[in-house]
Amino acid sequence: MIAGGIGAVALVPVALGAIGFTSAGIAASSVAASMMSSAAVANAGGVAAGGLVAVLQSAGAAGISATTSAVVAGVGGAVGAAVGRIFR
Template sequence: MTSHFQSLLSRQFCINTLDKHRKRNSVNMRVGTIVAVAGGAVGAVALAPVALGAVGFTSAGIAAGSYAASMMSAAAVANGGGVVAGSMVALLQSAGAAGLSGAATAAVGSVGAAAGAGLKLLAGVIRK
């Protein structure tokens, strides 16, 4: 009888230990997800001006010989010699010259957050 009782206690101890580990892992996963989402959002917003400048959308205008210049040239040819207001080239040039608007910051942050969450999910799949 004592052996059976010890077996039950041992089994219950194992179950309790596993539950504690599961709860701790669940909290760690939530914290990791929050960090990944926040990091993705902040990183995207912080790096957007750098990326715009790197492709040629600068505060002084479109840099000669850059990718932005080729985009502007293609847009102008497609539209009979001018860049249409509200086109992608116009929006990117505006962001490069004046910075991101509130709506653009929210959009870039949302995309960055989604990317952070996706990378966290991918890392969890790879780790298993």
């Protein structure tokens, strides 16, 4: 359970970077760029503050907050515990 929580927190920045939400901004030709384009089309040319793309970019640029880390750790721990029960 603890390993699942730690792993989930450690992998969030890696996953965000892998899909294009980087500290330097949204990477060209990435999943993140596609999401941003779709969000801009849906919002008449802009990306809504507080929307999914904005939140993910913020996390990719600055990292995740302590509260978010705790939530991700809790979910990761629960998933780890569930998987552990299945594969006993």
